[in-house]
Amino acid sequence: MTAELLNGRELSDKLKEEMKQEVAALKEQQHIHPHLTVILVGDDPASKSYVRGKEKACDYTGISSDLIELPISVSEQKLLQIIEEQNNNNDVHGILVQLPLPDHIDEQKVIHAISPLKDVDGFHPVNIGKLVNGEETFLPCTPFGILTMLESKDIDIEGKHAVIIGRSNIVGKPMGLLLLERNATVTYCHSRTKNLREIASEADILVVAMGRQNAVDGSYVKEGAAVIDVGINRMENGKLTGDVDFESAKEKAAYITPVPRGVGPMTITMLLKNTIKAAKGLAEK
Numbered sequence: 001m002t003a004e005l006l007n008g009r010e011l012s013d014k015l016k017e018e019m020k021q022e023v024a025a026l027k028e029q030q031h032i033h034p035h036l037t038v039i040l041v042g043d044d045p046a047s048k049s050y051v052r053g054k055e056k057a058c059d060y061t062g063i064s065s066d067l068i069e070l071p072i073s074v075s076e077q078k079l080l081q082i083i084e085e086q087n088n089n090n091d092v093h094g095i096l097v098q099l100p101l102p103d104h105i106d107e108q109k110v111i112h113a114i115s116p117l118k119d120v121d122g123f124h125p126v127n128i129g130k131l132v133n134g135e136e137t138f139l140p141c142t143p144f145g146i147l148t149m150l151e152s153k154d155i156d157i158e159g160k161h162a163v164i165i166g167r168s169n170i171v172g173k174p175m176g177l178l179l180l181e182r183n184a185t186v187t188y189c190h191s192r193t194k195n196l197r198e199i200a201s202e203a204d205i206l207v208v209a210m211g212r213q214n215a216v217d218g219s220y221v222k223e224g225a226a227v228i229d230v231g232i233n234r235m236e237n238g239k240l241t242g243d244v245d246f247e248s249a250k251e252k253a254a255y256i257t258p259v260p261r262g263v264g265p266m267t268i269t270m271l272l273k274n275t276i277k278a279a280k281g282l283a284e285k
């Protein structure tokens with residue numbers, strides 16, 4: 001079998017086109033102008049490039065965005081103060097603080113400071129709590145994007161075995177919760193898991209978010225599985241690659257995401273969705 005490609009770039013383009021119409025209608029009919037504030041601390045080139053991607057996507061869909069750039073030496077107190085100003089600004093619907101933050105800033109404290117109503121990343125504990133409860137909330141963008149890709153191909157989730165490799169707060173943990181809510185049987189694996197290959201090769205849906213190039217190859221993939229590669233690793237030649245050895249995995253999978261043009265663009269697109277939702281004062285289950 002050779003897998004069908006889950007092309008995140010193509011799906012993103014389609015969704016952005018729809019959102020562009022929706023934003024235009026919101027402006028015209030309800031005088032709502034969705035606005036996202038992005039806060040970037042320091043000048044890490046990868047972070048800068050992601051932030052540029054977000055700005056570009058906002059522009060395309062008619063969402064206005066501000067970028068607040070702060071020096072790497074900025075104090076935690078100053079950052080918290082800026083977040084508070086954004087919380088209190090009624091023209092701002094979404095606030096995103098680009099992660100990771102420098103070591104002298106407590107990331108959890110920063111996430112707690114963002115109003116849950118403007119938390120378009122879906123990282124605030126109130127929103128995570130709602131996700132655990134199955135209540136409506138802002139879904140974390142990467143898991144939301146993955147779910148949207150699976151749904152776009154009508155890939156069955158109910159009753160299927162989903163194996164998540166990686167347990168980060170922003171990808172692995174919420175991914176498992178979302179799939180569980182849709183009646184998958186979910187197994188979490190991580191760096192201490194024994195028999196990773198054995199467990200992974202039982203997955204109908206395999207989500208790989210380990211942060212290590214080629215950590216998973218075709219021998220980890222069940223025939224007919226959907227393989228989702230969340231990894232972004234920059235190779236020596238400057239090109240991006242995922243955590244999955246695409247060539248061997250695609251011979252066994254029924255569906256597979258490429259890197260680049262897979263999960264990454266969907267993450268940004270879901271951020272736009274969440275920003276529109278925030279502007280409308282809603283949150284989605």
Ligand SMILES: Nc1nc(=O)c2c([nH]1)NC[C@@H]1CN(c3ccc(C(=O)N[C@@H](CCC(=O)O)C(=O)O)cc3)C=[N+]21
Pocket residue numbers: 049050053096097098099100121141232240259260261262263264265267268
């Ligand atoms: N508060 C916060 N929210 C985030 O959502 C967040 C974050 N911090 N910190 C970093 C990660 C990473 N992330 C990506 C988004 C888009 C691509 C993306 O568009 N990737 C393109 C390639 C881009 C390129 O060529 O560099 C692709 O895979 O095709 C990648 C990575 C969001 N993150």
